Amino acid sequence: MKVTTLKDIANELGISVATVSKALKDYPDVNKDTKEKVLQIARKLNYSPNQLAVNLRTKQTKTIGVIIPTTVHHFFSKVIDGIIEEAEKKGYLVIILQSSEKLFLEKLQVNLLLDKRVDGILMSLSNKTNEFVHLKKVLSRNIPLVLFDKIEPSISCSKVRIDDKKAAYEAVSYLISKGYKKISHFRGDLNPKISNDRFEGYREALEDHGITYDPSLVYLCNNNTDFEDGYTNAKKLIRENPEVDSIFAITDLVAIGAIKYFNENNIKIPDDVAVFGFSNWFMSSVVSPALTTVHQPAHQMGVVATEILLNEIELNKENTPCIHKEVILPTKLILRESC
Amino acid sequence: MKVTTLKDIANELGISVATVSKALKDYPDVNKDTKEKVLQIARKLNYSPNQLAVNLRTKQTKTIGVIIPTTVHHFFSKVIDGIIEEAEKKGYLVIILQSSEKLFLEKLQVNLLLDKRVDGILMSLSNKTNEFVHLKKVLSRNIPLVLFDKIEPSISCSKVRIDDKKAAYEAVSYLISKGYKKISHFRGDLNPKISNDRFEGYREALEDHGITYDPSLVYLCNNNTDFEDGYTNAKKLIRENPEVDSIFAITDLVAIGAIKYFNENNIKIPDDVAVFGFSNWFMSSVVSPALTTVHQPAHQMGVVATEILLNEIELNKENTPCIHKEVILPTKLILRESC
DNA sequence: TTGTAAGCGTTATCAT
DNA sequence: ATGATAACGCTTACAA
Numbered sequence: 001m002k003v004t005t006l007k008d009i010a011n012e013l014g015i016s017v018a019t020v021s022k023a024l025k026d027y028p029d030v031n032k033d034t035k036e037k038v039l040q041i042a043r044k045l046n047y048s049p050n051q052l053a054v055n056l057r058t059k060q061t062k063t064i065g066v067i068i069p070t071t072v073h074h075f076f077s078k079v080i081d082g083i084i085e086e087a088e089k090k091g092y093l094v095i096i097l098q099s100s101e102k103l104f105l106e107k108l109q110v111n112l113l114l115d116k117r118v119d120g121i122l123m124s125l126s127n128k129t130n131e132f133v134h135l136k137k138v139l140s141r142n143i144p145l146v147l148f149d150k151i152e153p154s155i156s157c158s159k160v161r162i163d164d165k166k167a168a169y170e171a172v173s174y175l176i177s178k179g180y181k182k183i184s185h186f187r188g189d190l191n192p193k194i195s196n197d198r199f200e201g202y203r204e205a206l207e208d209h210g211i212t213y214d215p216s217l218v219y220l221c222n223n224n225t226d227f228e229d230g231y232t233n234a235k236k237l238i239r240e241n242p243e244v245d246s247i248f249a250i251t252d253l254v255a256i257g258a259i260k261y262f263n264e265n266n267i268k269i270p271d272d273v274a275v276f277g278f279s280n281w282f283m284s285s286v287v288s289p290a291l292t293t294v295h296q297p298a299h300q301m302g303v304v305a306t307e308i309l310l311n312e313i314e315l316n317k318e319n320t321p322c323i324h325k326e327v328i329l330p331t332k333l334i335l336r337e338s339c
Numbered sequence: 340m341k342v343t344t345l346k347d348i349a350n351e352l353g354i355s356v357a358t359v360s361k362a363l364k365d366y367p368d369v370n371k372d373t374k375e376k377v378l379q380i381a382r383k384l385n386y387s388p389n390q391l392a393v394n395l396r397t398k399q400t401k402t403i404g405v406i407i408p409t410t411v412h413h414f415f416s417k418v419i420d421g422i423i424e425e426a427e428k429k430g431y432l433v434i435i436l437q438s439s440e441k442l443f444l445e446k447l448q449v450n451l452l453l454d455k456r457v458d459g460i461l462m463s464l465s466n467k468t469n470e471f472v473h474l475k476k477v478l479s480r481n482i483p484l485v486l487f488d489k490i491e492p493s494i495s496c497s498k499v500r501i502d503d504k505k506a507a508y509e510a511v512s513y514l515i516s517k518g519y520k521k522i523s524h525f526r527g528d529l530n531p532k533i534s535n536d537r538f539e540g541y542r543e544a545l546e547d548h549g550i551t552y553d554p555s556l557v558y559l560c561n562n563n564t565d566f567e568d569g570y571t572n573a574k575k576l577i578r579e580n581p582e583v584d585s586i587f588a589i590t591d592l593v594a595i596g597a598i599k600y601f602n603e604n605n606i607k608i609p610d611d612v613a614v615f616g617f618s619n620w621f622m623s624s625v626v627s628p629a630l631t632t633v634h635q636p637a638h639q640m641g642v643v644a645t646e647i648l649l650n651e652i653e654l655n656k657e658n659t660p661c662i663h664k665e666v667i668l669p670t671k672l673i674l675r676e677s678c
Numbered sequence: 679t680t681g682t683a684a685g686c687g688t689t690a691t692c693a694t
Numbered sequence: 695a696t697g698a699t700a701a702c703g704c705t706t707a708c709a710a
Contacts, residue, residue: 003480005687016697021689031695051454052395053687056702061391063434063455071423077416084410084437093434093455095402098423115390116402116432141342227625256625263627286566286595288602288627344703355681360705370679392703395686 004045012041024049055117060317063093064309065113066122069101069150073253074281075298076124079148082302083122090310092119099126101224107134120144120309125152127189127225144312144322148305150192158312158324160305164194167294167331168201171276172248174333176209180246180274184217186233186258188225188250195225198250198278217241221254230257238267246274246339252281252293259287259338274339289337297329304329343384351380363388394456399656402432403648404452405461408440408489413591413620414637415463418487421641422461429649431458438465440563449473459483459648464491466528466564483651483661487644489531497651497663499644503533506633506670507540510615511587513672515548519585519613523556525572525597527564527589534564537589537617556580560593569596577606585613585678591620591632598626598677613678628676636668643668 006024010017015034022030023038024047041047055061064087068076080096087094095118099106106126113121114137121138125147135155138145148160175183185202188195203213219237221229230249234257237244249255255277262269269275269289277284277293284291304327315322345363349356354373361369362377363386380386394400403426407415419435426433434457438445445465452460453476460477464486474494477484487499514522524541527534542552558576560568569588573596576583588594594616601608608614608628616623616632623630643666654661 007687017688018690018698019696021687022696025689029695034695048450048454050395050456050687052391052398052400052456053702054689056389056391056395056686056704057688057690059391059702070420071410072413072416072420074411074413077411080435081409081411081437084435088436093436093451095432095434096419096423097427097432098420111387112432115387117389117391227621260625282566283622283625286599286622286626346703356704357682357706358680361680364705368679373679389703392686393705395688395702396704396706398686 003050004042004047005050006047008045009038009041009047012045013037059117061117061119062091063095063116063118064120064122064306064313065095065097065109065116065118067097067099067106067109067113068124069099069126071096071098074283075149075279075296078298079124079302079305082299083306086303086306087310092310101126101128103128103130110134110138114138114141114143118143120146120313122146122148122305122309124149125192126150127192127195130191142316144309144316146305146309146312148301150194153193156324158308159326160301160308160329161194161327162296162301162329162331164197165201165204167278167296168198168248169205170201170331170333171278171294172202172205173209174335175246175248175274175276175339176205176211178274178339180339181211182217182241182243182245183211184219184237184241184244184247186219186221186230186247186249186254188221190220195250202248217244221250225251225254227253227257227260230254230259231261232257234258234261238265244273246270246276248276248278250278252277252279252284252291255291255293255338256284256287259289259291263288270337270339276339280334284334285336292336292339293334295332295334297331301329342389343381343386344389345386347384348377348380348386351384352376398456399458400456401430402434402455402457403459403461403645403652404434404436404448404455404457406436406438406445406448406452407463408438408465410435410437413622414488414618414635417637418463418641418644421638422645423641425642425645426649431649440465440467442467442469446473449477453477453480453482457482459485459652461485461487461644461648463488464531465489466531466534469530481655483648483655485644485648485651487640489533492532495663497647498665499640499647499668500533500666501635501640501668501670503536504540504543506617506635507537507587508544509540509670509672510617510633511541511544512548513674514585514587514613514615514678515544515550517613517678519678520550521556521580521582521584522550523558523576523580523583523586525558525560525569525586525588525593527560529559534589541587556583560589564590564593566592566596566599569593569598570600571596573597573600577604583612585609585615587615589617591616591618591623591630594630594632594677595623595626598628598630602627609676609678615678619673623673624675631675631677632673634671634673636670640668
């Protein structure tokens with residue numbers, strides 16, 4: 001079936017394309033009768049504007065781009081949910097790309113989105129991202145950019161995140177308050193800010209409570225900061241530090257990996273080893289024992305980041321200069337059975 | 340920073356836009372020297388084509404649309420992963436929309452994608468979708484459409500799915516082979532094909548093995564076919580049918596809800612009640628006891644559906660008529676501890 | 679080998 | 695109140 005254009009309507013009525021366009025957009029300078037006739041034919045022919053033409057003309061696509069490390073992750077899928085929800089509410093469409101934790105892909109994808117002329121970009125940086133020319137390129141093109149979750153402080157744009165250090169500090173302080181002393185940390189990659197922040201929170205909490213920081217209790221998650229890491233690190237931990245009494249894991253996934261290892265090897269949680277997670281991935285409420293963790297407002301993060309982005313896009317349109325915001329979303333401890 | 344256009348390059352070199360365009364696309368009928376000069380300037384000015392203009396001209400967007408019930412679901416996030424991966428490989432971008440199980444949203448979103456002039460559409464239908472004019476509209480516009488997972492048989496387009504009935508039949512047969520006799524089913528919404536198919540598989544397996552089908556052992560999941568449903572149905576089940584010995588749940592999420600209820604109430608799995616899930620959501624390997632379930636190839640489903648779609652898009656371009664495929668992906672039983 | 683010009687479907691300015 | 699026309703940036707048939 002042929003798609004109706006303005007021209008078709010114009011021909012049908014024997015008037016000009018210009019008038020049709022104006023009629024459809026309810027301009028004041030067009031006769032009521034013609035307006036109605038146009039509307040009628042438009043409905044009859046099932047007209048809807050070709051967005052490609054509109055986009056080219058108005059230089060706006062009503063589309064935003066999102067680059068995240070992965071979609072297969074409860075946290076990120078919640079964020080995406082929030083992004084799509086908020087964007088759709090305001091009439092924007094969302095293109096999603098996955099960097100798969102690779103810097104070169106992230107750069108490539110920024111270019112794809114720029115070529116696509118998206119109105120704005122939302123990003124959570126890959127763990128490998130240690131240079132930022134691609135982000136600067138976005139800014140130099142005057143395309144609004146909002147970083148969330150895995151951000152880079154040195155880039156001057158709006159950011160939405162949690163206070164990872166504080167959250168980690170609170171979690172570890174809680175462990176200490178419950179009497180745990182040999183507290184291990186399964187940390188994330190060395191590069192991303194969030195993993196360093198959580199590590200710092202862990203370390204500071206120990207020192208502030210008079211427990212000497214012991215690097216041999218810190219285990220690195222190499223393998224994507226994932227379930228596997230938790231499992232293998234738990235194994236190593238028990239072998240190398242049998243006197244450990246608790247673990248603060250960078251992520252629920254890692255914590256759950258550790259729990260699995262403990263369950264399989266008859267190590268009692270929390271009696272032998274307590275486990276503290278991070279993210280409040282909903283599955284953490286379902287594992288046995290249920291995981292004590294830090295709630296991270298994923299959905300809200302998506303919504304807020306998108307709100308800010310769309311707002312900056314609107315300001316941009318009016319050429320109003322905009323002040324970048326840095327929003328820190330509150331976290332809270334979710335106490336369950338694992339410590 | 341101003342964005343470079345063909346005109347800029349043309350001006351810089353004092354040649355025509357047409358020549359620049361051809362040079363960049365490596366047309367044979369352009370002088371080697373000019374070609375090189377153009378390439379050089381293009382690189383210097385950081386040229387990359389305005390896709391909006393390209394799209395309008397070529398009537399292709401190199402973008403596909405995806406409409407799914409939700410992104411916050413392990414199965415769908417895996418599918419999305421596969422879709423994005425495959426699409427990106429072939430140079431396509433992906434717009435994702437969530438119907439949130441609402442028919443009116445699904446319809447609206449189809450229109451959004453059509454207006455956006457996506458080259459093709461991938462859909463998993465909402466549970467509420469019981470009319471299909473919106474799908475027919477897509478086809479009448481000659482836009483390739485591929486349905487996956489939650490499909491509608493009457494629509495003539497390619498489909499990718501699993502054999503839900505067979506998979507359910509196998510699962511229930513396995514339960515029977517292990518000696519279970521009072522087998523309950525927590526079924527999904529009455530409308531979607533997959534939930535009816537799984538129900539049919541359950542019923543047939545019973546009857547083929549000489550067990551009378553007992554409707555009072557079938558519980559409906561109203562609440563989105565979710566964790567909650569499993570929990571509350573398990574509670575009801577034990578109250579109403581204390582002699583039950585096993586459950587076949589429509590989904591891992593539902594199964595895990597039931598497991599939680601049983602764990603909390605000291606009902607032993609599988610000794611008191613065995614539980615069989617569906618999907619092999621990765622969390623099912625981590626709960627205690629680990630869930631026996633049906634593996635559903637989610638990632639592969641995304642990849643295959645996208646392959647078919649992109650293929651149809653290419654054929655469409657060449658005006659080659661295409662034959663719709665119906666691919667049935669294999670499932671398998673994953674035996675763990677819950678039965 | 680290069681350039682001219684039409685066209686994709688809109689929007690918006692300026693005449694009429 | 696309506697219409698002719700240019701423009702958005704690119705592709706491509708055709709002319710030079």
